[in-house]
């Protein structure tokens with residue numbers, strides 16, 4: 068069965084910080100996939116049908132630079148992507164990290180959606196769910212879905228585990244609360260036969276060379 072990379076990024080921009088992918092690198096990477104006949108899709112379109120060559124594009128946390136820097140590039144290739152939003156932090160900054168960057172506000176998320184992109188939940192507050200009581204953990208999963216659905220009038224089908232932390236109790240809740248997929252930070256390519264609440268991705272890091280990007284997307288490297 069065919070497997071595809073679901074790329075994941077955080078910031079796209081010029082800052083010299085670990086979570087950033089340079090705009091030029093991002094442009095190179097999208098062009099690399101495009102010129103090989105691949106179509107970039109969000110998590111809602113990962114199903115491989117016929118001969119279509121797909122790859123997933125995801126952004127964690129919902130930074131403003133995704134809209135300002137990544138969106139124009141995505142649009143130029145007619146690619147789609149999913150951004151994982153933290154509802155209680157909309158328009159604020161990533162308080163969970165040492166260095167702060169602006170997250171999209173409501174109007175910006177609306178613009179992201181209007182351009183044909185999608186969003187998923189990244190929990191209510193970006194806590195490590197594996198350290199919460201069952202009650203608090205459930206709330207993070209259920210309420211974030213409801214807030215995003217009520218605010219933007221769309222169905223939220225994807226949940227991305229904060230810090231990549233999850234266990235069977237958490238994946239069960241994600242499923243029970245009606246999400247269709249649970250997205251991890253575990254390395255690996257995606258196959259449609261995979262457990263949908265344990266979806267692996269391919270991290271794209273700041274210093275990945277062109278060769279490394281080729282390895283990650285065109286070979287089984289991420290499955291090793």
Ligand SMILES: [Zn+2]
Nearest residue numbers: 127128229230
């Ligand atoms: Zn995150």
